[in-house]
Each structure stands twice: as structure tokens, then as C-alpha cells.
Amino acid sequence: MGTEADREAGAVFTARRLGVVPETGRVVVTNGTQSAFNMLLGGLVGQGNVLAVESLTYPPILVLAERLGFVPRGVTMDGEGILPDALEALCRRERPKALYLLSTLQNPTTATMSLDRRKAVVEVARRYDLQIIEDDIYSLLPAQTQPPLAALAPERTWYILGVAKSIAAGMKIAYLVAPSPADAERQFWPGVRATFWMAAPISAAVSTRLIVRGGALRIIEAVREEMRLRHEIVRPMLGGLDFVTADGALHVWVRLQQGSSAHRLAALIRERGVNIGTAEPYALPREQAPEAIRIGIGHAQSHQELETAMITIACSHADQLKAY
Template identity: 50%
Template sequence: MSGNLPPKVPHVFDDAYRGAIAAVLEEQSPNDLIGAHQFRGSERDRVAGAAFVARRLPHSPDPDRMIVCNGTQSALTMLMTGLVGRGGALAIEALSYPTMHQFAGMLGIELCAIPMDEEGILPDAYEATCRNRKLSAYYAMPTLQNPTTAIMSVSRRQTIAEISRQYGVAIIEDDIYSLLPRDVPPPLSSYAPEISWYILGTAKAMAAALKVAYIVAPSPDAARSRFWPGVRATYWMSGPINVATVSQLITTGGADAIIDAVRAETVARQAMVSQRLQGASIGALPEGLHVWLTLPPELHRDRFAASVRELGAEISTSDTYLFGEGDAPNAVRFGTGAAPNRQEFERGLNAIVDAYNR
């Protein structure tokens, strides 16, 4: 229960994926497909990627602004290296994606934690940090934020975009949780496209190890300069057959069918959470892959997590996601999709509910 992977939907995924692979191998010579590097993705894959991100952006971007990557993590390390660099500073919410600690340590980047509320980053605190520090970029997750499930309002997005523009801070937007909810605001990047690097991956909406992500650069020139063969900070290029298969799924509607099935299973599991944890303080969306459970003062998060573990399930405490100083809130996060089936999910949920009601 500690992971927030999408639930498996083999009744839809398997046939769609088999059909897409078969079509790719029938339509293209395998040796031609993998006989040369495709550093930003082939033209076909960038066109498919533009159609994929158009699910969220107001307009389908120019394919020359697209970069096809080997998952969101490789995209983040490339952008952190190129936009921030060793010795530079990156703004991040006070609670955020924990792997950013490892990336920053590996790359020699300072993380500046910004206080947040129920919508995410606080504009006044962000503006003060921009004014007092030389920030190179801001790592943003304004839609179903990890771990809090916060969703930034349109007005907040506009304000944060304007502050970033005013101080010349690039926006690195990780929108990976946005494809399952049906009604969420446009990406933050849509309010400042000229300074934004927008990332939309497949791992949280289709399958965890699909490992295809799309970056929308501010311009074609920016895409070429940041992702050219001489930039060897990490290996960002995705396997051509894997990308071609995803492109096939996008163009034939298979991706839509998979996302719909993942959404349906997620909604069913979140309904179980709502029913079993009635009265508890939970942050969640019906289509969200994780739940942020705020605990009462008498139930400390460490003891609660230990009790859940004793009952056979793993969850994460808020300390895992803490950036900056101070104490983490008395809260835990658990995922809805990692359990291989609904029965196993119910077993894990029972452990959480039993520990909560002790």
C-alpha cells in the first residue's frame, strides 16, 4: 500500500498491447526501427506525443517542441542538470516527491522548500524566496500533488506563473497524475509556456513500467539545445520499439481504453476507502492513486504505520515527503493501485482501518 502505481487491468491492457506490438512489427522493419538512435523520438512518435499531451494542454504543441523520454525520472534528471546545474537552487513544495532528494544530492542541487496550504505552494512564500534567492527552476506538481493530493486552483496557477515569469524561474511541471481525473484545471505550464517544461508520463495512467514520458519544451530551439546527442548527463532516450508501441496505442485509441479501465478500477477502490474510513480526515480524489490520511493527535504517524505493518501492510509516513526544516504533519500516505487485485487491496485496506480504529 506504500506505492501509488496504477491498478493492473489485464482484461483491457493485454489485448490492446499485443495488438499494438503486432501492428508495429508488421508495419515497420524491426532493424530500421532500432538500427539508429532516436534522441528526441522519431517524427511519428513526437506527433503521437503531441496528441497525447493535448489531452491536458489547451492546444496540441508543435511536434518539434516534443521530446520523448525514458520515463519521467529521466526527464527530471535531464532538466535539473540542464536548467539548474551543480550549485544551483530549485524550488519545491515543503512536502513533495521524495526521489527529488536523491536527484538533488546526485546532481549537487540545493532544494528550497516552500510552505504550502491545501492548494499547494503559497504565492507569498514563493515570491519571497524568488526575491531573496537565485532560483533557477521550480518543480511543480499542481494536479493531485504527491503526497497531499492538493489541486491548485486556476487563480493560484496564474499567480505562480506570473511570479515565475517576473523572476525568470523556469517551471518544471510534473503532470503525471492528471490523466485519470476527468475535471481538473489546465496545467500550470499553459499560463507561462515560454518558461515551462511540461512533462506528461504514462506510468501512472496506463502501466507502471511502460516508461514513456513526453516533455513539451518552451520552443523547438530549446528542445534541441537541451536534448541533443552531446548531452550525456543521463540516458533519456526511450527504447524505439516501446515508444512505437505506445504511439500505436495513442493513434488507434488503445491508450484511451487502458486509461478508462485504470480509472474505473481506481474509482472502485477509492469508493472502498471512502466507505471504510468515514469520518476520517482524508485527502483523495475518486480517480486518484493515493490517499493522504491526517491522523488525530493521539494517534502518532509512526505508531500508526507500525500497527499497519503488524497487520500485514506497508504505508508511508509524512516524513518520507518532507523537504526543509520543521516537523512533518501527523499524516500518512497510502496507494490504491499497487495491490494486484481488489481482494488484495481490501486486505491492505482492512489493515489500515483496523489500525485506525484500535
């Protein structure tokens, strides 16, 4: 589950969000968030059981549902993420074992929960004895944030803070804080000799150094500043579009007009050399994906490249509207 030093660094890192330094025994150093999912979802949810997810969810969860045989069920969202009433209705109907969500900068909608919404979701989870898997990967980027659900309900939350979005995706390190040391051991220890989930020690060591020596904070500050500049470039270029994004977000979510096809628009934009996403991979099986596109603004190598790509997107959108 990581060396003592690596777990201590993870405790310090996650404390930035949790508000308190968690006991080292609760911390597991994983080979990235996705690796943590592999270990957690099999054990916490299990074959044939239900996992509650946001109605548009991070696609690897859906891939893992097929592989591990659990059933993902969507919870309706508004501008603040999942609706507590909808979660409660699902709990009554299908008794999910756990809930997977992003409470800050949801992927793909960029929705962030208010404190009241967080409290209401936790209350439902407590009432129905639901485990919470909180993926807080984008939470170090906005200037202002709310505490994670893990700070409100540590007894049932499996908190995951990956470094991919705030420090470097290539490190493939995520820190997980389990409800208790015994829970961490139960979910993670048995597989350690038979799988490759264990974090590569060299990556873990680099991450520890960055955290302990302060480099991590400097990188996070730099990423924040870069995103602030990119938002300044991108937002004025989206005039007239129905878009949502938020301070620190690495992407923009654009809802298309009724009758438009996100699939066709994305194909046109890609033909013109810019890679772009649609809602489809985020939609649950047999659910209709909304007509929307997802513009990642972190990938471009320069402001110039970002600006050129945004022009391509805006022109393609205008061309598609004309064609209707």
C-alpha cells in the same frame, strides 16, 4: 529525442492537456519522468543553485538534489498546493532557477490548484523569470481538470506527461514539451550519446501505437472507472479519520491526530502485512515531516485485497489510539 512518429504521438498525447498540439520540435520522448528530471535538473538548475519545490515533494527530486548538488527549498502549501506569496518570498530571498510542482493531484497531498491559483503562480514565475517544471502525471485521471501551467505560460514551462499512472508504469515513457525546439535541443541533445536517458525505442513504439490507434484512451477510461470503484470502497472505510483524496487520485493522504506517530503506525500496519507510506520521504532535509500516512489504492490486485488492507489499516489506527 525520439523518432519523428514518436514525437508526433507525444504531441497528440500532450495536446489532451495543453489544449493545442505542440510543435513536434518541442517534444522529447523520455525514458520516464524520472529520466527527464535527470536531464533537466542538471541543466536548468545546476550545482549550488536553488530549485523551488512544494513543501512535501516527490522523493526522487530530493535524491537528485544530493547527486547533482542543487538545493531544494520548500514552498508552503494549502489545500490548493503552493501559495503564490510564499513562492514570491522565496524568489526574493533565494532567486531559485526553477520551480518543480504538480498542479493536479499533488503527490503526496492530492492537492489540485484552482485556475486562479495557477494564474497567480504563473504571474510570480514571470515576475522572477523562473522556469517551471510541471509534472502532470496524474492529470488524465480526474473527470474534471484545469489547464496545466504549461498552457498558461508555455514560454517558461517544461511540461512532462508520463504514462505511468494513466496507462502503464512498466512502459517507462514520458513526453516532455519544452518551451521551444531550441530549448529542447539545448537540454537534451548533448547528453544523448553519453547517457541512457533516451527512451527505449521499443517502449516508445508501443506507446505510439497505443496513442495513434486509440488504445491509450481506452486504457485511461478503464483506469478511471477502476479508480471510481476503488474510491467507493475506500472512502466509507475512512470514517473518523482526517483524510484527503480527490476524484481520480491513486492515493489517500491521512493526517494523524496530534501526538500520534506516523512512523509507529506505519510499522504496525506493515507488520500486519500491508505496505504503507509516511510523509518522511517527502520532507525536505532538516524539515519536520507532518504526522501523516499515504495509502496507495492502485496497487491491490483485487477489490477484496483492497478491502482487507483497508480493514488492517483502520484496525491498526484504532489500536494505536487505544495504546495512547
